[in-house]
Amino acid sequence: MTMNAAGQRPNEGVIAGRVYVLGDNVDTDQIIPAQYLNLVPTIPEEYARLGTHALAGLPDTMPAFVPPGATKSPYVIIVSGRNFGCGSSREHAPIALGAAGVRAVVAESYARIFFRNAVATGELYPLESADRLCDVFRTGDEATLDPADETIVHAPSGRAWRLKPLGAVGPVIAAGGIFGYARAAGMLAPRS
Amino acid sequence: MGATLTEKILARAAGRTTVKPGENIWINVDVLLTHDVCGPGTIGVFHREFGRDAGVWDPGKVVIIPDHYIFTADEKAHRNVDTLRAFAREQNLPHYYDVDSPRYQGVCHVALPQRGHVRPGEVIVGTDSHTCTHGAFGAFATGVGNTDAGFVMGTGKLLVKVPETMRFRLRGSPPPGVTAKDIVLRIIGDIGVDGATYCAMEFCGEAVAALNMDERMTVCNMAIEAGAKNGIMEPDATTLAYVRARTSAPFEPLCADRDAPAAADAEVDVSALEPLVAEPHLPSSVAPARERGGVKIDRVYIGSCTGGKTTDFIMAARVLKGRRVAVTTFLVPATVEVAESLMTETVDGKSLVEIFAEAGCRDIAPPSCAACLGGPPDTFGRAAGSETIVSTTNRNFIGRMGSKRASIYLASPLTAAASAVAGRITDPRELPG
Missing domain, CATH: 3.30.499.10 (Aconitase, domain 3)
Structure with missing residues (x-):
């Protein structure tokens, strides 16, 4: 079984659970506000604390993504619009979502660095949908997402959508990120 | 068929004669920049993946400029600078600009060229999205996360997808009250915050040539606000005068071919612009x-x-x-x-x-x-x-x-x-x- 960069959970199998819905241009300051960038993701307790602050920068009118006092989010999938993760190169952004328990984002498109960081860390699957699913799903809806089959099913309606193929990056995420992938492929020596 | 400036720099960094947009290639990195917010995590990835006793690929190519959380009582911010300091000592890094020392600089993207680390034709990778600033000097410069930076720290290499180039030809001269900031805000307003996603934004034309280096940096700095992978400008006499005054290191500038095809060509008449917010x-x-x-x-x-x-x-x-x-x-x-x-x-x-x-x-x-x-x-x-x-x-x-x-x-x-x-x-x- 492969593990992600933090060595905490496998990136395999079907993802099922509650969805949190966002719109267009969700920026990295909303995903993890800069005041929490003093936390270092490679220190395990600070990785976990980043998770408690995931999406803390959303407008206060939005439902809490991580309930006060909780360590994890009740939402495992984020459904969003265009240009998810725009702004900073802070890897803390996909890491905070992953540490909060998010396993996939389904957006119409991604900002380049967020997408790359999600792949490089193996924290979550950044999947793309040709359809504007953020207009269909409601926060709290149950959904089932199969990264291998690249489909998402909206439980309340039973409707299913095919997502865009991940292509070359799918195996990288499944291997837990760029280092796990490079080692599995023999491109890098085993950890010393 | 000619190549754009970004393609030429990437081809040389990959040891190839040509590259095409969309290709995934391994490039050699000339400068890895990091700071106090992403440096400790990058160092953490480097040690985790290459071993506690590993050495960086080239100590002369790692530049660490703490700048984000400096004048604060925050304990973790101080801990993070301590991490950078210890790493610089452990690795014998000549280009560490320590806090509370005569070497302290301030904001990394302004300090990097001021200290002679930005040279035309080179590849600069930084753990900060505004690393694209350094394209103003005719370099390929882009922001990455800690994990990619940790990979570069150990190997000196980065896997990149060659971006398509969007070319912005800036014509005319700006009227009084109009600055580089207004020019780049106009462009971002026109193409949107994802208008250049995955692309190189190349700025050329007489209005670029008329800008000093500070103003060119303002334009390239905000390429990321349109989603670009990098912003870039051809080096000219203004660029070379700035760089040569700040480093004696050798470098070989590159220029775009005149017939280089771009994915998009836009003209901006800066004489028609006005001050914006x-x-x-x-x-x-x-x-x-x-x-x-x-x-x-x-x-x-x-x-x-x-x-x-x-x-x-x-x-x-x-x-x-x-x-x-x-x-x-x-x-x-x-x-x-x-x-x-x-x-x-x-x-x-x-x-x-x-x-x-x-x-x-x-x-x-x-x-x-x-x-x-x-x-x-x-x-x-x-x-x-x-x-x-x-x-x-x-x-x-x-x-x-x-x-x-x-x-x-x-x-x-x-x-x-x-x-x-x-x-x-x-x-x-x-x-x-």
């Missing part, structure tokens, strides 16, 4: 400053890698000389060199520091990123409530400067200074004499 909460929400005169403001912030360079403060001083600010005005020079220039540069025979003091600005802060990105609660200039701010920085996302209730309008130093005087958003051309 980007309204909350996106850099693409652009409007003429003269149409937003009804917006009363609470403070003005002049600083950051975008708007805290010497040229930015000279522009602000031209407006503020002989006038008084009506709102709290924060001045944060990007680097020590910029801060020193405020004492030596003059407008009509008066130093910038005198002009700012007489105008009633807040005392000039020590160089750092400060409130551009909020930061710890005790950060200088950080928004704490529902302030309306005119800022020379690069992002006006909700909460960006520390408070979700604050409204941030991005503007040039001229527009910011004029707005400080009037206490409302003001086109600098409309300020009464």
Whole structure:
């Protein structure tokens, strides 16, 4: 079984659970506000604390993504619009979502660095949908997402959508990120 | 078929004669830049993956410039700088610019070229999205996360997809009141915050040639606000004069082929532009400053890698000389060199520091990123409530400067200074004499 960069959970199998819905241009300051960038993701307790602050920068009118006092989010999938993760190169952004328990984002498109960081860390699957699913799903809806089959099913309606193929990056995420992938492929020596 | 400047640099860095947009290639990195916010995590990845006793691939190519959370009581921020210091010592890094030392610089994207680390034709990778600033010098420069940076630290290599090039030809000369900030805000307003996603934004034409290096950096700095992988400009005599004054290291500039095809070609007539603001909460929400005169403001912030360079403060001083600010005005020079220039540069025979003091600005802060990105609660200039701010920085996302209730309008130093005087958003051309 492969593990992600933090060595905490496998990136395999079907993802099922509650969805949190966002719109267009969700920026990295909303995903993890800069005041929490003093936390270092490679220190395990600070990785976990980043998770408690995931999406803390959303407008206060939005439902809490991580309930006060909780360590994890009740939402495992984020459904969003265009240009998810725009702004900073802070890897803390996909890491905070992953540490909060998010396993996939389904957006119409991604900002380049967020997408790359999600792949490089193996924290979550950044999947793309040709359809504007953020207009269909409601926060709290149950959904089932199969990264291998690249489909998402909206439980309340039973409707299913095919997502865009991940292509070359799918195996990288499944291997837990760029280092796990490079080692599995023999491109890098085993950890010393 | 010719190649664009970005393609030429990437081909050389990959040891190839040509590359095509969309290809994934391994390139050799000339400079890896990191700072106090992403450096400790990058070092953590490096040690985890390459071993506790591993050495960086080339100590002379790693540049560490702490700049984000410097003047704060935050314990973790201090711990993070300690991590950088210990790593620099352990690895014998010659280019570590330590806090509380004569080597301290300030904002990494202004310090990197000032200290001679930016050279035309080279590849610069940084753990900060505004690394694209250095394309102003004819380099390929892009931002990455900690994991990719940790990979570079151990191997000197980065896997990149060759970007398509969007070419922006800037024609004419800007009218009074129009600056590089207005040019780049206009472009972002036109193409949107994802208008250049995955692309290289290449800026060329007579209006680029007429800009000094500070102003060219302002344009390339904000390429990321349109989603670009990099911003880039061909090196010319202005570039070479700046670089040669700051490094004796050899370098080989590259230029685009004249017949290089681009994915998109756009012309911008800068003579038709006017002073702009980007309204909350996106850099693409652009409007003429003269149409937003009804917006009363609470403070003005002049600083950051975008708007805290010497040229930015000279522009602000031209407006503020002989006038008084009506709102709290924060001045944060990007680097020590910029801060020193405020004492030596003059407008009509008066130093910038005198002009700012007489105008009633807040005392000039020590160089750092400060409130551009909020930061710890005790950060200088950080928004704490529902302030309306005119800022020379690069992002006006909700909460960006520390408070979700604050409204941030991005503007040039001229527009910011004029707005400080009037206490409302003001086109600098409309300020009464």
